[in-house]
Amino acid sequence: MTTLSDLKLDPAQHQQIKDMRVMIVSDAAPERNGVGAYYQDLIQYMQPEVADLAIISPIIREDGSWEGGINVPLPGDTTQKFLIPNFFKISKQMKAFKPDVVIVPTPGLIGLAGAYLGQKQGAIVLHGFHTWFEALADLYWGKIEGALNRGYFWVSNKLLFRWSDVVVANSDEMVKIADDFGSKKSYRVGTPVAYQFINTPPSAPVTQVKKVLFAGRLAAEKNLQAIIDAARSQPALQFSVSGDGPERKLIEQAARELPNFTYLGWLSREQLMARIDQHDCLVLPSHVESFGTIALESMARGRVTVVSRNCGICQWPDLNKGLFIIEPHSSLSDMLASLQNIDAKLIKQKTSEGRSAANALNDWSMGMWYSLLGSLRRS
Template identity: 45%
Template sequence: MTQAMARPLPFSTQEARILIISDAAPHRNGVGAYYADLIEDLDGTVEAIERISPEIVGDQWQGGWSMPMPGDRTQKLCVPNAFEMQKALREFQPTVVVIPTPGLFGLCGAITARQQGIPVIVGFHTWFEKLAGLYWNRVQGGLTKVYFEWVHKALFRLADRVLVNSEDMIAIARRLGAESVGLMGTPISQSLLQRPVQGGTRQLRSVLFVGRLAAEKNLPAIVQAAIACPQLTFTLAGDGPERDWLDRETAGLSNVRVLGWVEREQITDLIDAHDALVLPSQVESFGTVAMEAMARQRLVVVTQACGIANWTDLAAGLAVIDSGDQLADALQEASALSEFELYARSVSARRAVDAHIEWNRQQWLVCTRLAMSRPSDPTLMTRLLRTVRKSS
């Protein structure tokens, strides 16, 4: 999948007011980080852009009644205050509402926007139905799949436009009823981009993983690589339901360090302190941290299951393996590369990232403008009834 070259937009989006309504707290997971970075990236190109979502203050979740997410107690399911949300929309007066999550914040936000005649863009980042088998038993997984499929169908019927981050997700979105589907890329933090790069990978000695410690991340592959490559040091940063397992498995490995949860501001320092980043996931919609490491001119190893590997322009700056079982071999091969080969790859990776970010910015601005120019369809009940009929 190759993005087209970005060209100057033939219109202005300075009058656009974008409101993002999300169940994901900023920087708490990939979706939360995506929209925090998107707000930063689009700021100045639109009149206003803000977010409504749960917040984490200290260790406490704020933004409504909350309960632990089934299968992962490090995440929360939050129930929004519908009256407060309606008030927030009236006060902010958005020209477009963006819904990136299929939780109660997202569904309530989409319905409220439609009731007020505001265009809706849905960001389809994660196919939760595919993750159900990794977290829940057959009964829980079945109920979870039914819930997410119904909510996605409802959101897609309410949406003027659905944006996804891979060709595979386009097909899934259309199967679930999305009528207008397009590709989006991925933004990353401006502070990460603007900070001077500390060298680049010239020799492989240290390896980093950053992400949720969860089943889909295939942590056993990293443990096996650490055992097979004792000459390398491995650092794992993150938290999640697999933390206890990881602590047990790495207790006797002197070349492995488990940091636990780290704040977003620390990630750039961590990337700069290592020679390579690995993402051996079994399921990964995109893999933003891989692109962040590319921007810092580090060697990046990902599996074919990571959405970033499907972007041809970005894949040229990656080492792509078929599965996590090949991680140790990939690291051994990278260790044998010359300083020139490693550095040349890291420099070309940064160029690819810069082009991708510019293309993504223009994609969002184009979709925002198109949504604003489309005649509003306030027939909320008609859309929802279509969803119910299609689900039955």
């Protein structure tokens, strides 16, 4: 795990990070989607290295209700909420904390409030640009709803890029979009892997694929139908799906119809790691995927990891050595069929290389974050 002592920062940069007060202001509840998980993992590593770290974000209670503002179901996905926050409360919290850096990873009203108030209070604002929501418009919304939502995200992104000093993204494609939107400075950063995924010894190495897992939001962009089709065409394999989202009924129906298909419901991160270890293979056949953190977590656990070419993780050459990639002319069913004919030694080699690559990316990612924080100066 990369720490400040591992980096060749000059003394001023090192001390700057140690003295830094960092606040994350996000519309994403921890663990509920990729962005929430990303910053929860980042906090695990960053918290011991800075003077203080705080987060303002929604909280999901045990009964499933959301705390953090007036909330309405997100169009196209009632399991996610659009929150109208108490701006005065957020302003009061930020004034009391006195952040040097405000990190804003979402384009909702909480994120907009964080960016606006952060720059007003003289903090350096860093925008995490992780999802190009406009690309999801046709999957979630009709013509009128899609136009309205695209309009909102266009305005929101314009404001965030105007109020932010720095933008970070997880792929070259997203960096280019940020640049096109008028970002002042844009950087590609990596994705940290949850501490327990890296530091807990993995289960026995995989030698053959018999149990297949999908974990993530049950939404149109994830191409869940490909998993159902694969279960139908590969009856000897056992398929499990975890998560929640607008296409949950599709998954529940498949679980009723197919004897080799199980719906696990939503899992906490600890439960998710245990389930990954219990399976041989994780699949992510998405139509749209900015990165694909779950695939990186699967690699860190030494599992066979299958992703579509649409996943941003494929843009990282060092990670490709640990991935089985579904090309546009192929399908998940085809890939799983081909895996049945691969030698056990090759599978062990591939998963071992994947775990090493995930560890290396985790170290590089945190090194990049620390170097970026050490370079920040208010002009």
